[in-house]
Amino acid sequence: MTEGDAKQSKVLIAVGNVPPPVTGKTTVTQKIFARLQLQRGDNIRLIPYQLPASSLRRRAAKLLAHIRGLWTGAAEKMRGRQVVAYLVADNGYGIFVTAIHALCYRAVCDGLFVHHHGFRWMEHENSLLRLTLFGDRTTHVTQCRTMSERLARTYPLASTLHLSNAFTVPPAGIEGGTRLPIADEFVLAHMSNLSIEKGLARTIHTFEALKAQGHRVRLKLGGRPIDKAAADILARACATHPEIEYVGQVAADQKQTFFAGTHAFLFPSLYPVETQGIVTLEAMSFGLPVLAYPRCCLQETLAKGGGFAIAESELFHEKAASIVAGWIGHPVSYAAASEAARSRFDELLAESRAELEQLIQRLCGTNYWPPFSGAM
Numbered sequence: 623m624t625e626g627d628a629k630q631s632k633v634l635i636a637v638g639n640v641p642p643p644v645t646g647k648t649t650v651t652q653k654i655f656a657r658l659q660l661q662r663g664d665n666i667r668l669i670p671y672q673l674p675a676s677s678l679r680r681r682a683a684k685l686l687a688h689i690r691g692l693w694t695g696a697a698e699k700m701r702g703r704q705v706v707a708y709l710v711a712d713n714g715y716g717i718f719v720t721a722i723h724a725l726c727y728r729a730v731c732d733g734l735f736v737h738h739h740g741f742r743w744m745e746h747e748n749s750l751l752r753l754t755l756f757g758d759r760t761t762h763v764t765q766c767r768t769m770s771e772r773l774a775r776t777y778p779l780a781s782t783l784h785l786s787n788a789f790t791v792p793p794a795g796i797e798g799g800t801r802l803p804i805a806d807e808f809v810l811a812h813m814s815n816l817s818i819e820k821g822l823a824r825t826i827h828t829f830e831a832l833k834a835q836g837h838r839v840r841l842k843l844g845g846r847p848i849d850k851a852a853a854d855i856l857a858r859a860c861a862t863h864p865e866i867e868y869v870g871q872v873a874a875d876q877k878q879t880f881f882a883g884t885h886a887f888l889f890p891s892l893y894p895v896e897t898q899g900i901v902t903l904e905a906m907s908f909g910l911p912v913l914a915y916p917r918c919c920l921q922e923t924l925a926k927g928g929g930f931a932i933a934e935s936e937l938f939h940e941k942a943a944s945i946v947a948g949w950i951g952h953p954v955s956y957a958a959a960s961e962a963a964r965s966r967f968d969e970l971l972a973e974s975r976a977e978l979e980q981l982i983q984r985l986c987g988t989n990y991w992p993p994f995s996g997a998m
Contacts (some may be wrong), residue, residue, distance in 0.1 A: 633665045637691040638710030638795055640670040645815075646787060647739040650894040651710050654737075654784070654788045656980065661986050662902065664702075665972045667694050669734045673744050678883040690725050695730040706733040708985055713740030728757055735985060737763040737785075740895035741918050744773045746751075751903040763981065764899045764918035784917075785981055788967070788974035789975040791903045799955025806838060808950050808962050810912065811884040814891070816834055817852045820889035821915075826859045827939035828888055828946070835943070837950055840865045844880050848889070881908040885956065886946060887929075888940040889914040896897035900925055904980070906967035913942045923970065 636649040636658060671687040673680045695705045707727040711720040720736065727734050736755065738744075743751070762782045769776035770782040781839045810829055814820040822843075829841040843866065847853040860866050872880045889912055898919035902912045912929030914920050915938065925930045931943045940942050951954035 631702075632704040632706060632732075633667060633695075634708065635667045635669065635691050635695050635698075635731075636707050636708040636985075637669045637671075637687050638708070639673050642672060646678045646898070647710065647713075649790055650739070650898060651737075652710075654978070654981075657982060657983070660981070665689075666986070669694075680970065681839045684713060684719075688726075692726055692730055693782055695727065699730060704733075705731045706735070706985060708737065709734050710737045711740070712736045714742070717743045717751065717755075721751050724760070725754040728760065734760045735763055735828050735930070735981075736760065736784075738769070738773075739765070739897060740962060741769055741772060741897055742895055744769070747776050752777060761984070766922045768919055768922050769897065772918075783977075783981060783984065785907065786923075786974040787898050787900050787972055788903050788970040789978045790900060791907050791967075791970055793907055795967065804972055807840055808832075808837065808886070808901050808946060809842060809884040810841045810886055810888055810946070811842045811844075811881065811887045811905070813880065814889070816843070816845045816847045816856060817849065817893075818855070819891065819893045821888070821892065821938070822847075822852055823855055824890035824938045825888045826855065826866070828942045829863070831939050831943035831955050832946055833863070833865070835947060837947060839946075840867065840879065842884055843868045844870070877904060878908075881910060882909075884910060885960075886949070887912045887922075890932070890943060891915060892934070893917075898918070903928075903967060903970065907971075908964045909960045909964040911963040913938075913945060924966075926969070927959070928966035929959075929963060929969075933951075 631891060638654060638716065639648055639657065640652040641648045652729065655670055657668055658668060661801060662980065669687050669691050671683045673683060691707065695707060698705050709723060709727065712719060713856060724734060724736055739746065756777055757777060762780055764773060764784045766784055766786060771785045773780050773782055794994065812821070812825040816822045824961055826841070827841055832839045843856070847856055860868055869880060887910040889902050890898055895916040902914060902923060905912055908929055912924055913932060914924065914929065915934050916931035921931050930936055930945055949959065
């Protein structure tokens, strides 16, 4: 059998949720599905689904998508074709639902890829997950080496492949990769699903600390508050400080306008399942150094000049304000930090694109399961 014949005898079934809503996970899934659509042949079955606002309808949409995936896999298996499945894992306790799905697909498929966008469940071994989520010819896709290493420590037999989210970000930004020089004021930025966990209050406190020191600073905020607590914090801050500009939800085609004229990006997130944060990569693509807590992949992302990882044991607003004050006092050092952030993004983008093609080859090529167990 030729390699072409072997590929045609195999079917890939990819199941995952895509926007809306727009999250890091749905954005990555949408981009991977778009890349899979570029593959030639009729042996790829994409089963995207969206998550409605209603909890009951969300469960129904997910269940129907996986029933369709399993039915398709079983039908192709009966035709004598090899079947490989790609699943997008849920976060939090949803990982146990993913484990049940994985067990079902493993009964039908010859190979299984599970793409993870959360890490908390990797910290402690769970016997149920070990029995259902791990096995021969199963590969776990993570967002960085840190995640892969953490998974391999907890589940030593796990085979892993990492794929950074950087491939989802277009290489935009200021020509040459650096920001505009500091003029009359230094502009901070933060964008997220605004919440206390994502660092809204810590971001505002950083701005307030710099303002109290006599620095001319502004703060640009983007995103929607996810609850009343965040909305109240935002409203009080905007009423107190005219230097705070709240722009609301920022669409993809509005990112360049949002980042234009800003100097640094604050991302003090303590969100329990924070991994890499696509928005931090977007900021770096515009030459904004990022100040963040080193959650999961963020330490690795900010290495080599991407910004500063501030230890969770430190008060974020004090440390971040000190760093920014140093940049304000020494514009040359800021210009170097900006250039380093863009260079780091370019490096991550090149690595991520290569990782994406490796994943596509593993999904669509003939060698779709690893020759050995262990982190790759």
